[in-house]
Amino acid sequence: MRTLPLSRVYQLIEAGPTVLLTTARKGRANVMTMSWHMMVEFEPPLIACIVSNANYSFEALRATGECVIAIPAAKLARKVVQVGNVSGRDIDKFERAGLTPLPAKRVAAPLVAECFANLECKVVDRRLVGKYCLFILEAVQAWIDPRQKHPKMLHHRGYGRFVVDGALIKIRSSKP
């Protein structure tokens, strides 16, 4: 993994990828699938996300205030669905899905080795957690896997249907 400048985090998140979210609590790591997240600020990068209180990850995120957002390329689609279909309450989802947790630098939650980008995050605002399960995170460290060239993101369309990134087009713009 190579450090990704925090100023570039928004270019990953605003594209709307399906991501994995990892947490660690009492020495136990967990991972869930997430599609409800957005950028809030460029730098320091703030990210909002919804983690339902029906998810086992909710309590870990609320208790520890730390997580990792890991972005899988399309080839991981089956693992992404597998992670989304079972609860970490009962099993080790990393092991079940064949995903590899790696130590992060700034948070206790693990990176996901197979993902092409990993964002270490800390919860910075909990005001909307009670009503909407909406957390505001700050990405404090970002990683990119230089071995994965031109990774294609997944975009969830409900019930295991994903659109995979297609062509990249460029149109001259004066705005980020």
Place this chain on the structure above:
Amino acid sequence: MRTLPLSRVYQLIEAGPTVLLTTARKGRANVMTMSWHMMVEFEPPLIACIVSNANYSFEALRATGECVIAIPAAKLARKVVQVGNVSGRDIDKFERAGLTPLPAKRVAAPLVAECFANLECKVVDRRLVGKYCLFILEAVQAWIDPRQKHPKMLHHRGYGRFVVDGALIKIRSSKP
């Protein structure tokens, strides 16, 4: 335009499309480009979005509490960038970009005729507007254009670079 069941709104928004956001204030309609938004609740569909207070649309959204989120297909990419590069403070952006405002049913903000989906929205929570310019919207009416078959979404990667939807894949899942 045909009514889209509100229960299906999340399948559009969670895929992470670049969208247009329209407002209307004092008889004047405006449109901006937006990439920072996410689902918050399935039904009634709640959507969070960031509308910077540097944008002319911010004041209109705050004052009226109404907007339309319109989803453009890839063929509208040039118009999307054009809308994003100028301010509605000075010009009629619909006219400039060659986009057609249509009357909405439940809000004063207009639909965008060229977009394949339009979501009429009302602001339902302003608690994070002051700090993050984060609005919580409820989609109260949704429309789909049945003439646009299999529209491809745009996903912004910064500075006018977009990834266009590619292949659709399906993996059996038990979760929405």
